[in-house]
Amino acid sequence: MEINFGLNDVENIAKQVVKNAKTKTLLFYGDMGVGKTTLIKTIVKVLGSDDEVSSPTFSIVNEYQLNNDKIYHFDLYRIHDLEEAYNFGIEDYLDSEHWKLIEWPEKIEPILNDRFDRINLKLDSDNHRIIKLN
Numbered sequence: 001m002e003i004n005f006g007l008n009d010v011e012n013i014a015k016q017v018v019k020n021a022k023t024k025t026l027l028f029y030g031d032m033g034v035g036k037t038t039l040i041k042t043i044v045k046v047l048g049s050d051d052e053v054s055s056p057t058f059s060i061v062n063e064y065q066l067n068n069d070k071i072y073h074f075d076l077y078r079i080h081d082l083e084e085a086y087n088f089g090i091e092d093y094l095d096s097e098h099w100k101l102i103e104w105p106e107k108i109e110p111i112l113n114d115r116f117d118r119i120n121l122k123l124d125s126d127n128h129r130i131i132k133l134n
Contacts (some may be wrong), residue, residue, distance in 0.1 A: 001133040004124065007038065013131060014042035020133055021117045024098065027105040030121035035129050037075070039121065040101045044071055047099065060088055069098055074116065076104040 001020055005013050017039070019028070026043070028036040041053040041092045044064050049071060051064040064071040072093050079085055085108050093100060094111070105112065118134040 001131075002119065003131050004128050005131065006128055007035065010035070010039060014039060014046045017043060017117075017119065017131075017133060018046050023115050025094075025100045025112075025116040026102070026119055027112075027116050028101065028103045028119050029105065031123075032077075034121045034123055036103045036121055039119075039131075040073055040103070043101065044073065047071060056096050061093065070096075071099040071101060072096070072101040073121075074105075075101070076102065076107040079104070079107045082108060083109070084108070108118050 001016070003013060003016070013045075028040065030036050037055045042055045044051070049064040050064050053064065053073070054062065056062040056065065057072055057077060058077070060074060061075070062073045065100075074093075076085070090108060091111065094108075100121075120132040120134070122130050124130055
């Protein structure tokens, strides 16, 4: 699935991502400022959480509640290596059956299993977003 969209379409895009995801682990790839966190905030709402969503840039992971589930939102931008990820218990989160929305997943790729959905975001020359879900 590949779609061009503007920020005013982010809710529809979030619904399509949730509908087409094959797993509860969503990996978000894209340059700084492309809209990863904005899309994740909307996905959290589409999944049914009423929690206030914020970027976990400094806390590394935020947890949001659903009626019968949880969402873990990771921003791994500040992680320098796998050792840092192990230090905050990344493997426990990855082994859980809860939703995992991960920004900058390239930092932990060596320990990811093969059950995830990859979401690539980029900007085109007209400043529209292009999303590709694999």
